[in-house]
Amino acid sequence: MRTTQFPLNTVKETPADAEIASHQLMIRAGLIRKLAAGLYSWLPLGLRVLRKVEKITREEMEKAGALEVLMPALQPAELWQETGRWEQYGPELARLKDRHDRDFCLGPTHEEIITDLARNELKSYKQLPITYYQVQTKFRDEIRPRFGVMRSREFIMKDAYSFHLNQDSLQLTYDVMYQAYSNIFNHLALKFRAVIADSGSIGGAISHEFHVLADSGEDAIAFSTVSDYAANVEKAEAVMPAGTRGAATADLALIDTPDQHSIEDISSFLNIPASLCLKTLIVKGEEDSLVALLLRGDHELNKIKAEKIDGVASPLEFAGEEDVIRVCNCKPGSIGPIGLTIHIIADRSVVLMSDFVCGANQDGKHYQGVNWERDLPVPVQIEDIRAVVEGDASPDGLGKLTLARGIEVGHIFQLGTKYSAAMKAGVINEGGKNQIMLMGCYGIGISRVVAAAIEQNHDNKGIIWPANLAPFQVALCPMNMHKSERLKAAAEQLYQDLLAAGIDVLFDDRKVRAGFMFSDMELIGIPHCIVLGDRGLDTGTVEYKSRTAQENEEIPAADIIAFLKAKLNG
């Protein structure tokens, strides 16, 4: 391709509304343009990258035995009502009516549609297992779209769905897809982790997320320093701490703590570590009840864990100030478990605390020297409700947990019969009886992968594409070609030779100065660059520069094709 026929649309100025590196670079390099909040057009250069992600994804799906289909983005409400998600999904579901006033939505995902398709098309257990996939546009009316295509309202997703007669078969396909996903991200040369995940609104029991590691990631993930344990922090288990509770050494005392509300306030006011403070959170329970959650002061509540406990409202909701005053006789900031009459759920680490500080349920007062058994009963219900922190023991007993940020680019689930049962999707089994199928579902955010790849691979000059993602493999940059007929002839010849060799080359035949050309090629992240000049023509050499290298290399002109081929295959 020639730059005179393939406009680059690069911009020097960083757009004002782009926060993170990948968003800024996607605009500056001319990959995307914003249409409206969370809606982006893909320019030719960006689309080439998007297509590469699709291509690699398709190849691995085909290898995994999945069959490509294409389902409508516009979906009738009836199917969503069958599974109950028409009500459950909330405002994120983009709903609309047709001219006959019938309800539709723009699909945020396709479980309902594929399940409908499967129940009509699959009749016999002999057709199972089977996996369908598609690459298609999804719509989610996000609360707050941001970071360009990272969290947008319309995006490209590869979604796959598998159907099975039994759990063993589901597990087998799940494992195959897990491997296929690992292959995809390896081919894309991205640093990633597969982590145990919460299945969220999609549902089901077992699930893994695939995260591209990047500091700007919206998710926190935890993984063991020595084993392969890795989990989303939402799901990472905080194990019961080792050791036993210390003996009581201090006397119980009621102390004045005027205007000291947060754990931070109290620990600095009393000059004690936060780990000696007890944090009491009042949350809504079931049927208008309230529940107290106890945490060690230096720990934070994990909402996802808490709302899964019976008796706690889901989604988790904190009690209002009026409710707190009603059950605690004090405002938030002085709440404690002593004398509290509502149900109490304590985090595992709480029961090992001794001589601790907690609110006294009187405004401006706390107790210190508090000890379980002596001053108040040990809570009956002890659960894992806190977020893990760096250095916690790994739940598999091997090593400690490290925390990192990740961008969720893939998510696989074992759905079980959640959708197939609701929609009565069954086949005739070996015994001639109808049997509900088990399902798995597997998604990759294709457009998000592009952003995540940039997030992980860029420098102050621009994007540094991994080989398999680059819009072009090689940039051909002649210096002042318009001034030299022989250089022009040599450049044209090399361009043709590169094309003939099957190398995807971008020939910069614009009449621009060298610096301008180099800056553009570096901004758009072409991995390999060939510089042609009159100097080299005299010596029979061309210059090669890798996107990541500081120095150029001189290569004999006759060897350049072989040299590049070696680079591209290596």
Added chain:
RNA sequence: CGGGGCGUAGCGCAGCUUGGUAGCGCACUUGUCUGGGGGACAAGGGGUCGCAGGUUCAAAUCCUGUCGUCCCGACCA
């Protein structure tokens, strides 16, 4: 949804306080010079100042409404 910021040329911004008919940089067009790291000079083209009302002789500027967009928050015990 709550709070805040911002809407002026394709992009980045100034002008608004104190109303008087719109400007700068980049980009774009043409020309000359330059020619290995986003060049210089010159001449150009491009904006009903988000939209709708209102105040005024006069509104980018003041007032009201509205739409768009971005950021923050939803962990306070």
